Amino acid sequence: MTSSTASAAEPSTAQGTAQELASAMERDLGLTSAEAQERLDHESEARSINSELRSELGDSWAGSFFDGDSGELTVAVTDDAATDTIASAGANPEVVSYSEDELNAIVADLDAQGSQTGDGIAGWYPDSEANAVVVEVLEGQEAAAEDLVAEAGVDPGAVEVAQTSEQPRLYADIVGGNPYEIAGTGLCSVGFAVEGGFVTAGHCGSAGTNVASQDGSGTGTVANSQFPGADMGHVAADSNWVPTPAVNDYEGGTISVAGSQESPVGASVCRSGTTTGFHCGEIRAKGQTVQYAEGQVQNLTRTNVCAEPGDSGGSWLTDNQAQGVTSGGSGNCTIGGITFFQPIGPILDEFGLTLVTS
Structure with a gap:
C-alpha cells in the first residue's frame, strides 16, 4: 500500500525480486549468492510439482517437504501404487502410515479438547516429515500433553511430544x-x-x-x-x-x-x-x-x-x-x-x- x-x-522486476530475496537469504540462511539463486529456482519447480501431485493423489496424500540442501521435494503417500506417479512428476516418494486427512482429523480433535486446556501447552501441528502430530509443551509439562491426547481420544501412536521454552504471543x-x-x-x-x-x-x-x-x-x-x-x-x-x-x-x-x-x-x-x-x-x-x-x-x-x-x-x-x-x-x-x-x-x-x- x-x-x-x-x-x-x-x-x-522478476530479476530484481530474485536479487532482493537472495540478499536476505544469504544473510539469514547462510547461503552464497549462487546458492540462494539456485535454491529459489529449485523451490519454484517444487511448488509446481507439489500443486500438481496434491490434486492428483487425492485421499492418499500425506504431505510434502522440501530439502534445501539437495533441492529435492519428497511427497508422502499412504498408497504404494502412487509411488510411480510421484517419481514421474519429479519428486521422491515416501510411503507412510497416516494420510494428511487423518493427521488433520487428529488436530481437529485436539482443537476441540484443547480449547479447555490451561497453561503448559503451547500448541500442536501435523508434521509431514515425521508423519505425526506434534504437541508442544513448556518444560516439565509433558503430562499435560499426555492428558490432552487421552481426553481427546486420539491415537497416541500418531502423536509426538516436544518441549518449547516460551508460550507463543x-x-x-x-x-x-x-x-x-x-x-x-x-x-x-x-x-x-x-x-x-x-x-x-x-x-x-x-x-x-x-x-x-x-x-x-x-x-x-x-x-x-x-x-x-x-x-x-x-x-x-x-x-x-x-x-x-x-x-x-x-x-x-x-x-x-x-x-x-x-x-x-x-x-x-x-x-x-x-x-x-x-x-x-x-x-x-x-x-x-x-x-x-x-x-x-x-x-x-x-x-x-x-x-x-x-x-x-x-x-x-x-x-x-x-x-x-x-x-x-x-x-x-x-x-x-x-x-x-x-x-x-x-x-x-x-x-x-x-x-x-x-
Missing part, C-alpha cells in the same frame, strides 16, 4: 510490511494489497476499527476481521491509499508480488514487518494450532523466522509468491525464534478478495 500523496518505489503493540496505525493506539504491518485495500492480521483490530498510514495521508476501516479461531483481517482503504503489488524489503526498495502459489514445508520464506524489517528462514510445518493467551488459533503455518511486536499482519513470501501474514510466535530477532503466519489463501477466499499482482 502506498499513499498517492507520496512518491512510491517501483516494484522490482501475538506480535502486535496495540506496500506490504509497511506500518499502519490502529485507531491511534499502536502499530501493525500491512500484509498484501488487495483490490480496494489490504489484508493483515485479525488480532490487529476488530471490524469497524479506524486505521491510517503512519504519515496520516491514507486512511481506512477494518472491514472484516476474524480472531481468535483464525487470524485474518481486511482493511478497506480510501482513494489516497493506493494498493500496489509490492512488499517493502527495508533496504530502500520493494519486491513485486506476482501471485499466491503455496510453498511446501522446507521451502525458504521471507517476511516483512515494521519493527524488525525483512528476515528469512524456512517453513517448518502447516496446520499449526496455537494456544495464545487471547484464544486458540488454528491452521497457521510454522516457521523458524524471527519477529517482534509490531510485525503482526506483515507480509510473507517465497520468491514473488504471497504466502501469508504474521500472526505471532516466541523468541525475538536477537536470539531467534518461531513465528506463525496466517496463510493468504483462506483470507482471500473467506472475504472474497482479489490479490493485487504485478
Whole structure:
C-alpha cells in the first residue's frame, strides 16, 4: 500500500525480486549468492510439482517437504501404487502410515479438547516429515500433553511430544510490511494489497476499527476481521491509499508480488514487518494450532523466522509468491525464534478478495 500523496518505489522486476530475496537469504540462511539463486529456482519447480501431485493423489496424500540442501521435494503417500506417479512428476516418494486427512482429523480433535486446556501447552501441528502430530509443551509439562491426547481420544501412536521454552504471543503493540496505525493506539504491518485495500492480521483490530498510514495521508476501516479461531483481517482503504503489488524489503526498495502459489514445508520464506524489517528462514510445518493467551488459533503455518511486536499482519513470501501474514510466535530477532503466519489463501477466499499482482 502506498499513499498517492507520496512518491512510491517501483516494484522490482522478476530479476530484481530474485536479487532482493537472495540478499536476505544469504544473510539469514547462510547461503552464497549462487546458492540462494539456485535454491529459489529449485523451490519454484517444487511448488509446481507439489500443486500438481496434491490434486492428483487425492485421499492418499500425506504431505510434502522440501530439502534445501539437495533441492529435492519428497511427497508422502499412504498408497504404494502412487509411488510411480510421484517419481514421474519429479519428486521422491515416501510411503507412510497416516494420510494428511487423518493427521488433520487428529488436530481437529485436539482443537476441540484443547480449547479447555490451561497453561503448559503451547500448541500442536501435523508434521509431514515425521508423519505425526506434534504437541508442544513448556518444560516439565509433558503430562499435560499426555492428558490432552487421552481426553481427546486420539491415537497416541500418531502423536509426538516436544518441549518449547516460551508460550507463543501475538506480535502486535496495540506496500506490504509497511506500518499502519490502529485507531491511534499502536502499530501493525500491512500484509498484501488487495483490490480496494489490504489484508493483515485479525488480532490487529476488530471490524469497524479506524486505521491510517503512519504519515496520516491514507486512511481506512477494518472491514472484516476474524480472531481468535483464525487470524485474518481486511482493511478497506480510501482513494489516497493506493494498493500496489509490492512488499517493502527495508533496504530502500520493494519486491513485486506476482501471485499466491503455496510453498511446501522446507521451502525458504521471507517476511516483512515494521519493527524488525525483512528476515528469512524456512517453513517448518502447516496446520499449526496455537494456544495464545487471547484464544486458540488454528491452521497457521510454522516457521523458524524471527519477529517482534509490531510485525503482526506483515507480509510473507517465497520468491514473488504471497504466502501469508504474521500472526505471532516466541523468541525475538536477537536470539531467534518461531513465528506463525496466517496463510493468504483462506483470507482471500473467506472475504472474497482479489490479490493485487504485478
